[in-house]
Amino acid sequence: MTTDEFTLPMFLDALDLYGGTIESWPPSLQAQARELLSRLSPARESLDAMLQVEGYLDRTRPLSSPAAGAIVATAMQKRQDRPAATRWVPWTAAGALALAAGAFTGFVTLPVTPQDYLGAALVQTDASDVW
Amino acid sequence: MDEDDGFWAVVTAEESDDELVAQVAKGDGLAFARLVQRHRSRLMAVAARILGSPAMAEDIVQETFTRAWINAPRWRVQNEGSAAFAAWLSRIATNLSIDQLRRANTVPLEAAPVIEDDAPGADAQMIEAERTRRLHAAMQDLPARQRAAVALTYDDGHSNAEGALILQISVGAFELLLVRARRALRLALMDGTEK
Numbered sequence: 673m674t675t676d677e678f679t680l681p682m683f684l685d686a687l688d689l690y691g692g693t694i695e696s697w698p699p700s701l702q703a704q705a706r707e708l709l710s711r712l713s714p715a716r717e718s719l720d721a722m723l724q725v726e727g728y729l730d731r732t733r734p735l736s737s738p739a740a741g742a743i744v745a746t747a748m749q750k751r752q753d754r755p756a757a758t759r760w761v762p763w764t765a766a767g768a769l770a771l772a773a774g775a776f777t778g779f780v781t782l783p784v785t786p787q788d789y790l791g792a793a794l795v796q797t798d799a800s801d802v803w
Numbered sequence: 804m805d806e807d808d809g810f811w812a813v814v815t816a817e818e819s820d821d822e823l824v825a826q827v828a829k830g831d832g833l834a835f836a837r838l839v840q841r842h843r844s845r846l847m848a849v850a851a852r853i854l855g856s857p858a859m860a861e862d863i864v865q866e867t868f869t870r871a872w873i874n875a876p877r878w879r880v881q882n883e884g885s886a887a888f889a890a891w892l893s894r895i896a897t898n899l900s901i902d903q904l905r906r907a908n909t910v911p912l913e914a915a916p917v918i919e920d921d922a923p924g925a926d927a928q929m930i931e932a933e934r935t936r937r938l939h940a941a942m943q944d945l946p947a948r949q950r951a952a953v954a955l956t957y958d959d960g961h962s963n964a965e966g967a968l969i970l971q972i973s974v975g976a977f978e979l980l981l982v983r984a985r986r987a988l989r990l991a992l993m994d995g996t997e998k
Contacts, residue, residue, distance in 0.1 A: 688982040688989070721992040725985065728938045729852075729957040737847035738861045740840045747869040748832060 678704035683715050692722035820888040828876040835875075839868050842889060845959050846896045852954035853900035855943050863903065867896040886965075893959055894969045901947040934992060941991035945984050952980035953988075 683705060690697045694705050708715050818826075818837065826834035846867055850860035871878075871892060878891065942950065948970065955966040967977035 685982075688985045689978060691985065717993065718989065721989045722985065724934060724992055725938060725988045726957070728935060728988075729953065732935075732939075733848050733958055734851040734857050734860070735844075736857070737843045738864055740836060740843060743839045743843060743865055743868050744832065744836045746865055747835070747872040750869050750873075 678708055680708065680712055680715055683708050683712075684718055687718055687722055692719060692726050694719075824875055824878065824888050827872065828878075835868075835872055838871070838888075842892050843868070846892060848958035849893065849951075849954040850896050850900045852942075852958050853897065853947065853950045854904055855950075859903060859907075860900070863896055863899045866899055867892060870895055890965065890969055893955065893961070894971070897951050897955065897969055901951055904947045904950070937991045938988060941988050945987060949980050949984035949987070952977055953984045956981060 678701075686697060686701055686705065690701075694702055694709075697705060705715075709719060818834075820838065820841070823834040823838050827838065843864055846864050847857075847860055850863040850867075851857045854860050854863070878888070942953075945953070951970060952966060955961045955969055956963075961969065963977050963981070964974050966981075967974045970977060970980075972980075
């Protein structure tokens with residue numbers, strides 16, 4: 673890519689992708705970006721706006737946070753507060769689901785219906801005919 | 804620095820996150836405290852940026868660490884890697900913040916931070932205050948995931964690849980979120996249009 677091909681829209685796309693620090697852009701774009709900045713005031717204004725955005729994000733980062741001791745105490749208390757029964761709920765539910773699934777699978781894959789078994793039993797009352 | 808940093812600085816030794824999580828999995832409260840001390844500030848920054856409310860962010864940080872304490876044994880079995888625990892915490896805090904933001908729909912807009920401007924003139928201070936007000940409003944208008952991309956990049960220092968992993972999207976999708984967010988914020992200072 674030559675310098676002439678690096679247009680303002682391309683500069684703006686790169687600005688929004690890589691941020692306002694030109695030094696952190698891909699090396700292949702840095703020289704072209706600087707050349708464009710030296711020629712076009714809209715490019716400079718956009719870069720200035722991006723730097724202000726990033727300055728704002730840096731200035732407004734919250735510096736305080738909850739005290740570590742309070743976080744630890746609350747977390748430990750919450751784990752203790754969990755009812756013992758609720759700790760078994762997932763396993764109980766999973767077990768019941770597995771049993772139900774097994775029973776259902778067994779039922780639908782039976783080769784014959786219960787009536788067939790009953791009929792076979794009746795037939796076999798005359799088992800002596802077979803042997 | 805918070806009031807309890809002096810004490811925790813003493814107990815915050817050189818153990819890696821992995822070593823501490825292994826101890827937490829066995830119920831070691833002191834190891835848990837060290838992890839809290841190590842990660843709470845950055846999680847607070849991420850949550851506050853997404854929610855626009857430090858008060859709500861404190862609840863998110865608490866819930867994140869509560870989940871970490873409860874789920875540490877399970878996490879240890881499933882995950883390994885030096886940065887994995889930090890990213891896991893970021894993911895929990897980010898997802899909780901996004902959910903909270905979407906649930907609340909309209910998070911009360913807290914006052915824009917006061918700018919301490921070294922410029923001597925009142926005009927310069929007024930211009931700076933107006934810029935900050937615009938950016939604050941533009942930030943509040945960003946969709947939740949764009950805010951998250953900004954927070955993970957600027958407040959938590961993640962690369963695009965790490966941010967994508969935390970949000971569980973592709974790197975390209977993360978970059979798109981970031982591009983849209985940066986553009987919206989930049990245009991908020993430029994009267995909404997490219998010159």
